[in-house]
Amino acid sequence: xxxxxxxxxxxxxxxxxxxxxxxxxxxxxxxxxxxxxxxxxxxxxxxxxxxxxxxxxxxxxxxxxxxxxxxxxxxxxxxxxxxxxxxxxxxxxxxxxxxxxxxxxxxxxxxxxxxxxxxxxxxxxxxxxxxxxxxxxxxxxxxxxxxxxxxxxxxxxxxxxxxxxxxxxxxxxxxxxxxxxxxxxxxxxxxxxxxx
Amino acid sequence: xxxxxxxxxxxxxxxxxxxxxxxxxxxxxxxxxxxxxxxxxxxxxxxxxxxxxxxxxxxxxxxxxxxxxxxxxxxxxxxxxxxxxxxxxxxxxxxxxxxxxxxxxxxxxxxxxxxxxxxxxxxxxxxxxxxxxxxxxxxxxxxxxxxxxxxxxxxxxxxxxxxxxxxxxxxxxxxxxxxxxxxxxxxxxxxxxxxxxxxxxxxxxxxxxxxxxxxxxxxxxxxxxxxxxxxxxxxxxxxxxxxxxxxxxxxxxxxxxxxxxxxxxxxxxxxxxxxxxxxxxxxxxxxxxxxxxxxxxxxxxxxxxxxxxxxxxxxxxxxxxxxxxxxxxxxxxxxxxxxxxxxxxxxxxxxxxxxxxxxxxxxxxxxxxxxxxxxxxxxxxxxxxxxxxxxxxxxxxxxxxxxxxxxxxxxxxxxxxxxxxxxxxxxxxxxxxxxxxxxxxxxxxxxxxxxxxxxxxxxxxxxxxxxxxxxxxxxxxxxxxxxxxxxxxxxxxxxxxxxxxxxxxxxxxxxxxxxxxxxxxxxxxxxxxxxxxxxxxxxxxxxxxxxxxxxxxxxxxxxxxxxxxxxxxxxxxxxxxxx
Numbered sequence: 032x033x034x035x036x037x038x039x040x041x042x043x044x045x046x047x048x049x050x051x052x053x054x055x056x057x058x059x060x061x062x063x064x065x066x067x068x069x070x071x072x073x074x075x076x077x078x079x080x081x082x083x084x085x086x087x088x089x090x091x092x093x094x095x096x097x098x099x100x101x102x103x104x105x106x107x108x109x110x111x112x113x114x115x116x117x118x119x120x121x122x123x124x125x126x127x128x129x130x131x132x133x134x135x136x137x138x139x140x141x142x143x144x145x146x147x148x149x150x151x152x153x154x155x156x157x158x159x160x161x162x163x164x165x166x167x168x169x170x171x172x173x174x175x176x177x178x179x180x181x182x183x184x185x186x187x188x189x190x191x192x193x194x195x196x197x198x199x200x201x202x203x204x205x206x207x208x209x210x211x212x213x214x215x216x217x218x219x220x221x222x223x224x225x226x227x
Numbered sequence: 228x229x230x231x232x233x234x235x236x237x238x239x240x241x242x243x244x245x246x247x248x249x250x251x252x253x254x255x256x257x258x259x260x261x262x263x264x265x266x267x268x269x270x271x272x273x274x275x276x277x278x279x280x281x282x283x284x285x286x287x288x289x290x291x292x293x294x295x296x297x298x299x300x301x302x303x304x305x306x307x308x309x310x311x312x313x314x315x316x317x318x319x320x321x322x323x324x325x326x327x328x329x330x331x332x333x334x335x336x337x338x339x340x341x342x343x344x345x346x347x348x349x350x351x352x353x354x355x356x357x358x359x360x361x362x363x364x365x366x367x368x369x370x371x372x373x374x375x376x377x378x379x380x381x382x383x384x385x386x387x388x389x390x391x392x393x394x395x396x397x398x399x400x401x402x403x404x405x406x407x408x409x410x411x412x413x414x415x416x417x418x419x420x421x422x423x424x425x426x427x428x429x430x431x432x433x434x435x436x437x438x439x440x441x442x443x444x445x446x447x448x449x450x451x452x453x454x455x456x457x458x459x460x461x462x463x464x465x466x467x468x469x470x471x472x473x474x475x476x477x478x479x480x481x482x483x484x485x486x487x488x489x490x491x492x493x494x495x496x497x498x499x500x501x502x503x504x505x506x507x508x509x510x511x512x513x514x515x516x517x518x519x520x521x522x523x524x525x526x527x528x529x530x531x532x533x534x535x536x537x538x539x540x541x542x543x544x545x546x547x548x549x550x551x552x553x554x555x556x557x558x559x560x561x562x563x564x565x566x567x568x569x570x571x572x573x574x575x576x577x578x579x580x581x582x583x584x585x586x587x588x589x590x591x592x593x594x595x596x597x598x599x600x601x602x603x604x605x606x607x608x609x610x611x612x613x614x615x616x617x618x619x620x621x622x623x624x625x626x627x628x629x630x631x632x633x634x635x636x637x638x639x640x641x642x643x644x645x646x647x648x649x650x651x652x653x654x655x656x657x658x659x660x661x662x663x664x665x666x667x668x669x670x671x672x673x674x675x676x677x678x679x680x681x682x683x684x685x686x687x688x689x690x691x692x693x694x695x696x697x698x699x700x701x702x703x704x705x706x707x708x709x710x711x712x713x714x715x716x717x718x719x720x721x722x723x724x725x726x727x728x729x730x731x732x733x734x735x736x737x738x739x740x741x742x743x744x745x746x747x748x749x750x751x752x753x754x755x756x757x758x759x760x761x762x763x764x765x766x767x768x769x770x771x772x773x774x775x776x777x778x779x780x781x782x783x784x785x786x787x788x789x790x791x792x793x794x795x796x797x798x799x800x801x802x803x804x805x806x
Contacts, residue, residue, distance in 0.1 A: 075575065075612035125493075152393070161591045190395055
């Protein structure tokens with residue numbers, strides 16, 4: 032019968048239409064603006080309304096999510112920032128769009144290069160968020176961030192200096208707990224033979 | 228397993244024939260035969276008609292600068308399966324002329340135009356040798372090694388200005404607007420009229436039948452900004468009344484010379500760039516590039532990595548096919564309902580990619596010799612839930628929703644028909660080729676990774692129209708689920724990487740052509756290394772670009788509205804077409 036296929040198809044859309052109301056009704060107020068409501072929309076069983084209502088609701092970021100690198104620093108007892116970066120330049124060499132510029136510090140007494148960056152700049156307009164710098168950094172000094180809300184009114188602000196790139200180790204432990212734990216364990220294991 | 232890829236499988240008859248007319252390639256790491264330019268047509272004719280090498284997969288150029296030669300490299304296959312037959316024609320760099328193969332293999336048409344555009348190799352006998360990716364006023368041929376872009380910094384990355392004396396400045400100060408273009412000598416932009424445009428229109432016009440009623444042809448322009456073209460893609464159609472009599476696609480609006488960038492990059496740096504080719508299926512692109520360079524390096528990834536790769540590639544196929552199905556309906560005028568239904572499923576697959584690789588679309592997940600990181604048990608469970616429960620249900624729902632729909636049938640059945648012979652001759656691959664009845668799937672025809680061990684069917688349909696392409700995609704999603712089921716059952720524990728991850732891989736000199744069955748068709752990478760950290764030549768055989776060769780054949784005789792359906796059924800991604 033001509034038209035039967037269309038009707039069969041329309042039954043699908045009709046079912047979907049009612050489902051949106053049924054699912055929202057079942058979950059009640061919890062469906063929106065609540066962590067469990069957002070989580071329910073990630074589930075393999077989810078039906079009904081699918082979208083996350085950004086910016087009121089935000090996506091749950093998985094640990095490995097990557098966006099724009101940052102530099103890890105620790106605070107020393109005097110309260111000064113100590114960057115882990117040794118200015119070895121591997122991140123600048125591996126960077127596919129070449130958006131990392133590093134100037135190595137020179138020791139003022141000897142005039143020889145010292146393992147610290149004097150300047151570390153990333154042009155985040157160029158950065159393609161590939162994560163290779165973080166992957167190949169031998170000192171766990173550069174990591175990928177979770178913060179994706181970076182819009183500015185002025186493009187010149189997108190040339191990130193060391194000040195803007197630096198984030199504390201606690202922040203890193205917060206956004207990537209599993210990676211942090213793994214790396215700290217590896218560090219501890221590396222130190223062990225030396226102390227013995 | 229690698230041997231199977233590198234040694235061309237040829238019958239003795241072919242070898243005997245070629246040893247009479249051609250010289251064996253002798254360079255270390257290279258294979259195939261060198262044929263003299265004047266004999267090229269004759270050799271290809273024999274190979275095509277008598278030896279069964281009917282499928283010209285890839286044609287590309289290699290500039291041997293500072294040697295005064297340019298090579299044109301052909302990769303021939305049999306449409307019944309098997310490895311490549313590599314042939315090359317070596318010509319003088321200053322005056323390169325090579326006979327065109329368009330008469331024998333129509334699939335060479337766009338690829339030869341591309342080589343003319345990017346290398347400046349003249350193809351004698353080509354019916355329409357215009358620039359294809361760049362505009363007609365472009366200065367020079369950019370893939371030649373001595374061509375330099377405006378604000379050229381260095382031949383290869385990493386650039387020396389980055390470390391240890393790196394001082395950053397805003398890019399627009401180095402590269403100011405209006406100064407960032409090069410013109411040929413004596414060129415003034417204000418006085419220039421586009422000669423290419425009239426050539427294009429001449430090309431589209433079809434000579435009138437003098438016997439018939441005197442009618443005028445009307446040229447209709449679609450695109451480059453048109454909602455049905457899936458990006459910046461332009462078509463010029465000559466119509467007689469409602470009927471299309473001639474049609475030419477115009478591409479290149481998104482051109483960024485991916486291959487030049489690739490030759491400046493180191494081998495590893497290319498990996499994230501491949502994501503940007505076909506941005507709907509970046510995992511597949513990673514796969515193709517990884518196996519090509521692995522072939523050159525002679526390494527094989529560990530078992531678990533192979534399973535993870537196949538898992539990602541098949542998830543990509545589902546997400547790409549489901550989107551193609553949805554957007555085909557969008558083009559047919561179903562507005563956004565089917566495409567949003569399919570986007571929902573895609574979102575769930577992208578969630579998995581995000582958790583595994585860190586990014587939803589630009590995955591950058593593969594490395595030479597393995598993958599970046601292991602998949603956690605939680606993600607495995609998610610994949611399991613999707614594969615065993617949700618996706619089969621949803622694919623059935625789409626089937627129920629669309630397959631029997633009378634409007635869909637009327638709009639798609641018998642539209643854009645491509646016969647099997649035409650499809651092979653046009654070098655068309657992927658679901659379009661299989662919808663025309665050719666059971667050619669690289670996972671079976673020239674197996675890579677672990678596909679040999681997996682059970683799945685190669686889906687073929689017989690009509691070769693838009694409706695059959697839709698059905699092939701639908702069935703292929705089910706086959707992908709079948710593969711995923713097996714992968715989830717058999718995935719072993721173990722390492723995910725051969726050797727230690729290094730950022731500067733050592734690639735011995737030589738060439739390799741690696742290809743995978745991407746969602747859009749045969750995605751091939753041709754990489755030539757000269758032992759340095761950067762590839763000497765990096766070529767992408769983009770399936771959607773070459774599938775466009777058949778567009779004219781499919782559209783002529785139909786209506787303008789059919790063109791929109793046909794373009795939807797090709798399922799192209801302009802990031803890959805324009806490269």
